[in-house]
Amino acid sequence: MTYQIANPPSVATDLRSDVLGHVLSSRGSEARIGLIQDEFDARERATIGKFVGITSAEALLIGMISEVSAVELNSAGMGEYRAIAKVDLVGQVVKEPNRLPQFRRGVRSYPAIGDAVTIISREDLRLIYSPSGLNAIDLGELHQDRTIRATVDVEAMLTKHFAVLGSTGVGKSSGLAVILSELIRVRPDLRVLLLDVHNEYGRSFAREANIIGSHNLKLPFWILNFEEFTDIIYAGKPAVAEELEILVELIPAAKGMYQGYKSGSERPALSRRPARNGGFTADTPAPYMMQDLVGLIDERMGKLENRTTRMVHHRLMQRIDGIRNDPRYAFMFENANVGGDTLAAVLNQLFNLDSKERGLTILKLASLPGEVTDAIVCVTTRLAFEFGIWSDGGIPILMVCEEAHRFASGDHSVGFAPARRALARVAKEGRKYGVYLGLVTQRPAELDPTIISQCSTLFFMRMANYEDQSILRSAVSDAAQNLLTFVPSLGTSEVVGIGEGMPLPARFSFRRLPRDMLPVSDPGSDAARDTRTMSRSELVRHAVERWRRATTNTSRLAPDDVGESERPPEAATNAIERGLRSLVGDREGVATRDADSYRTSSR
Numbered sequence: 001m002t003y004q005i006a007n008p009p010s011v012a013t014d015l016r017s018d019v020l021g022h023v024l025s026s027r028g029s030e031a032r033i034g035l036i037q038d039e040f041d042a043r044e045r046a047t048i049g050k051f052v053g054i055t056s057a058e059a060l061l062i063g064m065i066s067e068v069s070a071v072e073l074n075s076a077g078m079g080e081y082r083a084i085a086k087v088d089l090v091g092q093v094v095k096e097p098n099r100l101p102q103f104r105r106g107v108r109s110y111p112a113i114g115d116a117v118t119i120i121s122r123e124d125l126r127l128i129y130s131p132s133g134l135n136a137i138d139l140g141e142l143h144q145d146r147t148i149r150a151t152v153d154v155e156a157m158l159t160k161h162f163a164v165l166g167s168t169g170v171g172k173s174s175g176l177a178v179i180l181s182e183l184i185r186v187r188p189d190l191r192v193l194l195l196d197v198h199n200e201y202g203r204s205f206a207r208e209a210n211i212i213g214s215h216n217l218k219l220p221f222w223i224l225n226f227e228e229f230t231d232i233i234y235a236g237k238p239a240v241a242e243e244l245e246i247l248v249e250l251i252p253a254a255k256g257m258y259q260g261y262k263s264g265s266e267r268p269a270l271s272r273r274p275a276r277n278g279g280f281t282a283d284t285p286a287p288y289m290m291q292d293l294v295g296l297i298d299e300r301m302g303k304l305e306n307r308t309t310r311m312v313h314h315r316l317m318q319r320i321d322g323i324r325n326d327p328r329y330a331f332m333f334e335n336a337n338v339g340g341d342t343l344a345a346v347l348n349q350l351f352n353l354d355s356k357e358r359g360l361t362i363l364k365l366a367s368l369p370g371e372v373t374d375a376i377v378c379v380t381t382r383l384a385f386e387f388g389i390w391s392d393g394g395i396p397i398l399m400v401c402e403e404a405h406r407f408a409s410g411d412h413s414v415g416f417a418p419a420r421r422a423l424a425r426v427a428k429e430g431r432k433y434g435v436y437l438g439l440v441t442q443r444p445a446e447l448d449p450t451i452i453s454q455c456s457t458l459f460f461m462r463m464a465n466y467e468d469q470s471i472l473r474s475a476v477s478d479a480a481q482n483l484l485t486f487v488p489s490l491g492t493s494e495v496v497g498i499g500e501g502m503p504l505p506a507r508f509s510f511r512r513l514p515r516d517m518l519p520v521s522d523p524g525s526d527a528a529r530d531t532r533t534m535s536r537s538e539l540v541r542h543a544v545e546r547w548r549r550a551t552t553n554t555s556r557l558a559p560d561d562v563g564e565s566e567r568p569p570e571a572a573t574n575a576i577e578r579g580l581r582s583l584v585g586d587r588e589g590v591a592t593r594d595a596d597s598y599r600t601s602s603r
């Protein structure tokens with residue numbers, strides 16, 4: 001590769017000691033720089049990702065080195081240059097008389113051949129990364145210069161959604177904890193609902209957040225729309241078409257009956273009349289009583305001659321009864337027969353709307369039955385969006401979803417379609433109604449591409465998988481592509497931030513969290529007991545006890561939370577006990593793995 005220029009600028013004429021080289025060619029927002037062969041060590045610093053300044057006639061142009069290649073010394077036309085660097089121009093620092101210097105994204109003037117190139121000074125770097133918006137949050141320190149803080153513009157990051165992406169164990173949850181703790185500090189008005197899939201964040205925000213789990217969640221079944229309701233009663237499996245037909249017809253009728261009691265025209269016990277649906281549909285979030293629905297199905301069944309159709313009705317009744325008597329679903333069906341219009345109370349619990357403080361609410365999903373997680377993610381996202389619409393965006397809400405690829409999979413045959421639709425709707429239109437999205441995923445390639453493309457601030461953490469990396473490439477602009485080459489080699493808690501919220505794409509490290517703030521999965525109320533001090537048999541007993549308690553929902557009896565969502569059959573507990581015994585031999589290794597991985601990678 002040769003770069004022919006008529007009169008290469010002479011190194012000897014440029015006596016400034018910080019000059020790294022000169023512009024040899026320029027095309028669009030790209031420039032090629034000849035790096036000077038010299039004694040001082042500026043050349044050491046001309047590495048990929050570094051920012052350089054090009055002193056042009058009007059401004060200091062800022063570029064990022066995206067490629068460096070050696071050239072044969074003394075090759076034709078190369079003058080005294082030892083190497084070529086390719087630089088992407090990203091912005092400029094304007095220094096006008098009587099005004100403070102300002103950094104602007106994009107370039108308005110272009111470099112001329114021979115312009116001097118320097119490694120950017122600390123002051124200029126600080127200027128570039130100094131917060132521009134009203135609310136900026138400090139997330140950590142810049143890789144290029146650890147004395148400079150990496151700040152993010154809150155308005156830009158929030159209103160156009162953000163995502164934290166990276167393989168497992170690279171520090172996504174810890175990074176999210178840093179982002180959220182800063183967000184609630186500078187925006188106390190913002191209501192944040194964190195869908196905590198692994199019950200990790202309670203510990204990090206024990207003092208600041210409202211924590212909702214199986215012990216206190218109240219989400220009456222009638223708030224669910226038809227798809228969500230059926231997802232729950234069929235536990236995510238395909239529904240039975242004949243049964244669905246019955247429900248579509250009778251749920252509105254049950255709502256009509258409840259409306260009748262409210263208007264006081266009939267007492268509940270006397271209401272067995274042909275039900276009118278009062279204009280309700282199966283989706284209207286209007287209260288009704290489960291006993292009315294079951295009563296209506298029963299009544300219909302009584303009138304039927306055909307045995308097969310009677311059986312369909314009977315099975316449906318059994319299905320509903322099974323679920324409403326399951327103690328794990330008490331948060332949905334407890335008081336179900338009492339009815340009562342508590343939509344405002346539900347919204348208030350989820351988003352703490354009444355208060356101007358305690359903006360963060362953590363919904364501990366792992367303490368609820370695994371089969372309802374999809375429906376809960378769906379209903380809460382939908383409620384946030386609907387509330388945004390009907391309140392004209394009066395109270396801004398941020399929905400934060402961990403493991404987003406599980407709920408909004410790009411493969412439409414996977415997961416619960418209404419949950420994906422609810423998240424996509426917020427991603428596409430939420431901005432207009434003050435409803436924002438923050439997503440965390442370890443498999444960006446599995447996340448619905450339309451959702452990820454709406455997230456304009458992206459935090460990339462280490463990612464080794466090729467498919468995931470190619471998704472990133474399609475999501476970012478050309479200028480930022482080069483930063484992505486670092487992604488496979490980033491250390492734990494290191495991140496490349498790109499997009500609306502960042503003044504410029506930046507590689508930085510999330511602020512170090514103190515040990516007691518680190519998100520750690522908290523499977524039960526007595527997780528605080530240090531298992532490392534227990535004997536092996538004590539540990540096994542302790543684990544089995546917690547496991548069993550999680551399956552019997554004792555949380556309703558005691559106000560503490562129980563974590564695991566899986567429900568191993570009672571008969572399997574002996575096998576569980578045996579399995580655990582064989583596992584504990586490894587436990588010291590497990591207990592210290594996280595801390596070690598951090599230490600190793602931050603070295």
Ligand SMILES: Nc1ncnc2c1ncn2[C@@H]1O[C@H](COP(=O)(O)OP(=O)(O)OP(=O)(O)O)[C@@H](O)[C@H]1O
Nearest residue numbers: 168169170171172173174493510511512513594598
């Ligand atoms: N900002 C940080 N401050 C202190 N320690 C950190 C930080 N980020 C990561 N770590 C260390 O790395 C470990 C893993 O981090 P974290 O749980 O946030 O990763 P993750 O990407 O969310 O993992 P997973 O995919 O399993 O959810 C932490 O337990 C902690 O030891």
Ligand SMILES: [Mg+2]
Nearest residue numbers: 169172173174
């Ligand atoms: Mg995590």
